[in-house]
Amino acid sequence: MVTAEKLRKQFNGLVAVDEVSFHISPGEVFGLLGPNGAGKTTIINMLVGVLRPDEGEVTIDGSHDPAQTQVRNRIGNAPQSLALYDRLTAYENLAFFGHLYGLSGNRLKEQIARALDFVGLTDRQKGIVGTFSGGMQRRLNLACALIHDPPLLLLDEPTVGVDPQSRYMIFESIEKLKKRGITIVYTTHYMEEAQRLCDRVAIIDRGKILALDTVDTLIEDFGGRAIIEGEVAEISVNFTWPGSTFEGNRFTLETQKPMEELARLANAGLNFTRLKVEGANLESVFLNLTGRSLRD
Amino acid sequence: MGKVITLAGKDLRLLVRDKSSLFWVIMFPLLIALFFGTIFSGSGGQMSGMKVAVIDEDQSEFSQAYISQLDSLEALSITPMVYDSAFQKVRTGRLAALIVLKKGFGQTGGLFSDTPLVEVGIDPSRRTEAGYLQGLLAQASFMQLHGKYSSPSLIREQLDKLTLDSGAWKGLDSRQLARARSFLSSMADFFESLEELSIDSTADEPSKRPAMFAVKVTSVTNDVARPRSSFEVTFPSAVLWGLMGVAATFAVGIVKERNGGTYLRLRLAPVTRTQILAGKGLACFTASFFIGVMLLALGTVVFGVRIVNPGILAVSLVAACLCFVGLTMMVSAIGKSEEAVAGAGWGILLVMAMIGGGMLPLMFMPGWLKTLSHFSPVKWGILAIEGGIWRDFTYTEIWLPVVILLGIGTLCFSAGVTLLSRTDR
Numbered sequence: 107m108v109t110a111e112k113l114r115k116q117f118n119g120l121v122a123v124d125e126v127s128f129h130i131s132p133g134e135v136f137g138l139l140g141p142n143g144a145g146k147t148t149i150i151n152m153l154v155g156v157l158r159p160d161e162g163e164v165t166i167d168g169s170h171d172p173a174q175t176q177v178r179n180r181i182g183n184a185p186q187s188l189a190l191y192d193r194l195t196a197y198e199n200l201a202f203f204g205h206l207y208g209l210s211g212n213r214l215k216e217q218i219a220r221a222l223d224f225v226g227l228t229d230r231q232k233g234i235v236g237t238f239s240g241g242m243q244r245r246l247n248l249a250c251a252l253i254h255d256p257p258l259l260l261l262d263e264p265t266v267g268v269d270p271q272s273r274y275m276i277f278e279s280i281e282k283l284k285k286r287g288i289t290i291v292y293t294t295h296y297m298e299e300a301q302r303l304c305d306r307v308a309i310i311d312r313g314k315i316l317a318l319d320t321v322d323t324l325i326e327d328f329g330g331r332a333i334i335e336g337e338v339a340e341i342s343v344n345f346t347w348p349g350s351t352f353e354g355n356r357f358t359l360e361t362q363k364p365m366e367e368l369a370r371l372a373n374a375g376l377n378f379t380r381l382k383v384e385g386a387n388l389e390s391v392f393l394n395l396t397g398r399s400l401r402d
Numbered sequence: 403m404g405k406v407i408t409l410a411g412k413d414l415r416l417l418v419r420d421k422s423s424l425f426w427v428i429m430f431p432l433l434i435a436l437f438f439g440t441i442f443s444g445s446g447g448q449m450s451g452m453k454v455a456v457i458d459e460d461q462s463e464f465s466q467a468y469i470s471q472l473d474s475l476e477a478l479s480i481t482p483m484v485y486d487s488a489f490q491k492v493r494t495g496r497l498a499a500l501i502v503l504k505k506g507f508g509q510t511g512g513l514f515s516d517t518p519l520v521e522v523g524i525d526p527s528r529r530t531e532a533g534y535l536q537g538l539l540a541q542a543s544f545m546q547l548h549g550k551y552s553s554p555s556l557i558r559e560q561l562d563k564l565t566l567d568s569g570a571w572k573g574l575d576s577r578q579l580a581r582a583r584s585f586l587s588s589m590a591d592f593f594e595s596l597e598e599l600s601i602d603s604t605a606d607e608p609s610k611r612p613a614m615f616a617v618k619v620t621s622v623t624n625d626v627a628r629p630r631s632s633f634e635v636t637f638p639s640a641v642l643w644g645l646m647g648v649a650a651t652f653a654v655g656i657v658k659e660r661n662g663g664t665y666l667r668l669r670l671a672p673v674t675r676t677q678i679l680a681g682k683g684l685a686c687f688t689a690s691f692f693i694g695v696m697l698l699a700l701g702t703v704v705f706g707v708r709i710v711n712p713g714i715l716a717v718s719l720v721a722a723c724l725c726f727v728g729l730t731m732m733v734s735a736i737g738k739s740e741e742a743v744a745g746a747g748w749g750i751l752l753v754m755a756m757i758g759g760g761m762l763p764l765m766f767m768p769g770w771l772k773t774l775s776h777f778s779p780v781k782w783g784i785l786a787i788e789g790g791i792w793r794d795f796t797y798t799e800i801w802l803p804v805v806i807l808l809g810i811g812t813l814c815f816s817a818g819v820t821l822l823s824r825t826d827r
Contacts, residue, residue, distance in 0.1 A: 151666075154670050156666060156669050156670065175672040178670060178671065178672045179672050181670060183666070183667060183670045185663035185666045185667060186663070187661075187662050187663035187666070188662065188663050189662065189663030189664045189666060189667035190663075190664065191412065191416060191664060193415075193416050193419040193420060194412070194415065194416065194419070198415070202408065202412050203667065203671065205404075205405070205408040206405060206408060206409075206668070206671040206672065206673055207671060207672065208672070234419075247663075250667070
């Protein structure tokens with residue numbers, strides 16, 4: 107559905123995006139994971155034709171020009187900066203964007219009602235957006251992107267500055283959209299979100315894709331070993347285990363396959379009184395790939 | 403076109419919901435019109451005269467008539483009172499001055515006396531008005547004397563008194579005395595003949611008598627082409643202030659939209675950049691035109707502003723609005739933040755207002771500033787709107803300001819759109 111081929115963009119001599127290529131299949135949730143300033147938003151803006159790449163090409167549904175009206179009609183976008191008019195009501199915002207997509211009359215009313223219901227804002231439809239909480243504004247931002255039922259949805263950091271309740275609601279909404287078969291491009295610097303929502307993730311840093319694959323494969327390939335910490339009821343002073351350190355009845359163990367390792371320890375007669383398994387995740391993938399944390 | 407109207411409708415709705423902007427767009431221009439209109443008003447609100455106390459120590463018929471004469475002057479507001487009370491009020495600043503008519507004032511009318519028979523006490527903080535007050539007192543004296551000696555019979559009576567007054571001829575020898583009396587007798591005969599001529603005529607009516615020094619003052623214009631009240635001057639300025647308010651508000655709105663996510667969403671929607679700009683322009687024009695019409699309607703209905711040529715006024719208003727749509731686009735492109743655009747935008751607009759006669763009328767400006775005013779759209783806007791209100795411009799006369807306004811608007815619009823397009827890449 108979406109193909110980016112060797113995209114390159116620089117601003118005032120600074121390379122923001124460098125040789126970025128990927129393909130997104132219909133119905134896929136594709137994540138762009140990277141710290142702030144990695145180039146995620148620049149990639150999104152090139153995908154939708156707001157920015158022209160210095161080099162490379164974007165193809166959406168076979169069209170090489172994302173600025174074409176028929177292509178834009180198939181894209182919904184929820185920008186990182188809230189794209190709402192804060193002196194209008196939620197209903198008026200949706201009606202305005204609906205009009206721009208050619209909706210009118212009953213069809214427009216139905217779509218507004220549907221979008222409001224989808225993000226749980228039906229009871230606040232007459233409220234002035236400026237009075238909404240950050241979470242409610244983010245949800246309405248998503249609703250505005252969905253007003254015309256686009257098959258491709260671009261969500262740029264959709265949970266920034268959002269309270270836990272709204273974040274949970276946004277996750278649920280995205281999972282529902284995924285079930286509907288909508289293709290989603292999701293940028294975030296929260297690895298938990300990418301891990302939970304995305305089928306495939308591109309790890310981005312300083313304008314380059316460092317790795318791109320499914321979450322499991324990324325973790326397996328770049329996540330490093332899991333760490334198991336625990337305590338046992340009693341242990342022989344002479345007990346040893348490869349890759350582990352014991353101090354009294356406490357132990358630490360690093361392993362690629364934590365569950366199998368724990369099973370073997372249990373078979374060896376250890377009686378666990380406390381266990382903590384810290385598995386590899388996308389954070390450790392990023393750390394291993396760049397030597398830095400995602401939040402650096 | 404439907405999308406352009408949708409875009410414009412959204413901007414107008416945002417404007418209506420922004421109370422602080424509404425103040426600058428509607429209330430501020432109105433206050434300007436009312437404030438300056440009232441200050442300079444000749445009909446809408448009379449300027450109050452200088453408040454002075456009069457102490458009449460002479461208590462003669464002449465002094466009473468003199469006080470009435472003073473009271474008839476618009477520039478003075480007279481209150482008869484006793485000296486101590488008047489002194490106290492002037493000292494405490496409640497009155498500007500006191501005038502004392504001393505004993506003997508009625509005998510000579512205050513003229514040709516060895517000792518001053520009129521004393522003026524003035525509030526020290528109003529020294530500059532002392533000369534003005536002296537002038538008014540002299541004016542009243544001459545008016546009084548004019549009244550006293552403009553009737554031939556009154557003059558003849560005075561001449562007879564003088565002829566019989568032996569004290570007045572002291573120091574003259576008998577030959578000089580005979581000549582003087584002969585001259586006065588001839589004068590008396592002359593005035594007697596005038597009096598006979600005036601019988602059965604209307605010559606006794608003061609307005610029909612020849613004045614001592616008659617000057618007729620006329621305006622170098624026809625009867626229509628002059629402002630009938632100061633509001634006819636201040637309301638065109640107010641319209642321009644309204645247009646400046648709309649321009650500043652929309653310029654800030656454009657930069658706010660660009661910095662927020664809404665502009666990005668608009669560009670992702672199936673609308674062209676031209677449609678987006680047209681929507682902004684249409685909203686700005688509609689708001690400007692509405693403000694102009696509203697202010698002029700208020701001026702007409704409440705403050706008696708005449709519209710001598712509605713067609714010319716409509717053309718002028720449309721041209722001024724289009725000009726300020728162009729300015730809006732340019733101002734919105736001169737900064738990247740709302741603060742920068744608001745500050746620089748108002749700065750530019752205020753300079754235009756200052757040199758264009760939006761604050762101080764052009765007539766009070768030095769020559770070089772008048773020349774500079776040609777570069778201000780405010781000057782041309784005011785001139786064009788006045789053309790339809792009281793200057794009674796013809797379509798031949800209005801084309802120059804209209805073409806200049808449209809030219810400035812087009813240049814600014816092009817510059818603004820070019821600058822905005824650069825930042826979109």
